[in-house]
Amino acid sequence: MEATEETTGRRADRARMPAAARSLADRIDARAMSARVLARVLHEVFPTRAGDEEFLAALDESVHDNVQAVLDVIAGRLRIAAAEPVGAIALMDVLARLGEPTSSVERGYRIGQWEIWEQWVAAARDAAGDDAEALVPLLLEPVRTLFDYIDSILMTVLERYEEHRRELDRARLHQRMLMLRQILDGSHEPAPADAATTLRYDCLLTHRAVALVADDRVAAERALERLRLALEAPDGLLHQDSVHGWALWIGRATPPSAAQQRAFRRELDALGLPAGVSDPADGFAGLRDTLHQARQALRVGQALGVRTSWFADVRLEALLLGEEEQAATFVRSVLGPIGGEDERSARLRETIAAWLETGSHVSAAAALGVHEHTVRNRLRQAEELLDAPLAQRRTELSVALRLRRVVT
Structure with missing residues (x-):
């Protein structure tokens, strides 16, 4: 029967791993080891999540899957490349939803790695007893395997974590945009807490x-x-x-x-x-x-x-610009012959604006830097062109002069 790549790789892994280490991995209680890893990771990395039952269940499944996989790899039952940490992937989805940073994911794995190694070393010492030479094969290849496994799995779970974070960010952005759009168009007003x-x-x-x-x-x-x-x-x-x-x-x-x-x-x-x-x-x-x-x-x-x-x-301009075409018509009808772009019209409009703003010929002349008689002459010219006393049209002229800056 032709050997597959997986079985060939597994045999190679078993050949490197000493028989004593494989035997020790078979004897270790994976559930007891994972319980201690879980307690340490929870205490050192996620202490604020201790009361979150959903999180605890996901963390427990992830830790147990990883511990069992490490022992299976050392025992020769599993290749690192074939490991599929279903619980670890599920935990990444939970961590992404909770908004935990990438650094917490990495730190959790490194602390778990250290706890597994400490427990393995203790078990190896017990197995070797007083025989120092017997301790070496129980430690050398297993520690290399442990580090290789953690490095490989960490890359996998971090990729999944980042992918899920991006998915969640897109979903949250869409939900946020939808809610804000509904608030702004008045179609829906959510509960204040939901909106916040x-x-x-x-x-x-x-x-x-x-x-x-x-x-x-x-x-x-x-x-x-x-x-x-x-x-x-x-x-x-x-x-x-x-x-x-x-x-x-x-x-x-x-x-x-x-x-x-x-x-x-x-x-x-x-x-x-x-x-x-x-x-x-x-x-x-x-x-x-x-x-x-x-x-x-x-x-x-x-x-x-x-x-x-x-x-x-600019409240006035904003109000009247609600109907821009009517605003432009209003400006043309009020300013008439002095509403053009020529120099004389511009000078007359400037003089009227200064007079309206200051309230007197003298103050307008000071503001414009011209003689009072010049102001009087210009205002008289404007009255002749508009065929109406300026004093009777103060409001219309003031509004038209302000609007002209916007609609023309």
């Missing part, structure tokens, strides 16, 4: 949203962290709004101090990124409202060429 778990953000805080233009997620995450720290806020939430558009929420339970607000403004300026900033608002509705405001502020700011735009400063 999934989004990792307390939706019941008072939020301030920032609509930001950034090249990638790394830049957006860095911006969120800097702004969150500036406001000394416990929570922050990030959402990709478009290809290069990001929505950032920063939540606080209490209003920020004046110093924190100044730090927030400084950080926004230091980011050097186009941004729109909302007013603060509370709860789930606040998430929706602040995002809408931040988007509007960003839009107006980009139209005006302003890097950081605050909704409180």
Whole structure:
């Protein structure tokens, strides 16, 4: 009968392993050894999981599978390459779900390896008795086998662990995006505790949203962290709004101090990124409202060429831009002959804006750096072109001048 690769390899393993070591492996109680390994790994690596029955069951199965496999390899019943640690793979799925780091997985295996070796050495000493020469074959090849097995299995389980972590991350990201999308479109409002778990953000805080233009997620995450720290806020939430558009929420339970607000403004300026900033608002509705405001502020700011735009400063433009075509029609109808791009029209609009803002010819002249008579003459020209007294149209003119910066 032709020998298979597996049987050939097994014979080679048995040939290297001394008969005394194979015999000792047959006599060791795998369940008793694994119980001691389990206790040590739990105590030194996962002490906080001692009360988790699901975790304990998975860890116990993994430890026993590995201990039994090591003894089977030493006894010549199994090749390392053929070992299939089902329990160890299952434990990796549990550890990934629990969010345990890779370092814990590696440390658990190394401590388990050391505990197996200590127990093997004790059993070998008992078997050899006072015969020092008999102890060597009981230790040399078995320790090499133990290390080879752990190295091989550790590579297998870490690959599985990383694969499962990636799967979980994708699933969590999808669930997170779905929940946030439902909150923002108003189709579903989850329980606050469920939202906090999934989004990792307390939706019941008072939020301030920032609509930001950034090249990638790394830049957006860095911006969120800097702004969150500036406001000394416990929570922050990030959402990709478009290809290069990001929505950032920063939540606080209490209003920020004046110093924190100044730090927030400084950080926004230091980011050097186009941004729109909302007013603060509370709860789930606040998430929706602040995002809408931040988007509007960003839009107006980009139209005006302003890097950081605050909704409180462009509230009027944002309101009227809800119907952009009507806003443009309003601007044309109010400004009429002084709404063009020519130099005279621009000069007249500048003068009217200064007059409206300062409230007097003298103050407007000072603001513009011209003589008071120049202001009077320009305002008179504007009245003739508009065929109406400016004083009677203050509101319309003020709104039209502000809107013109955005819609033209």
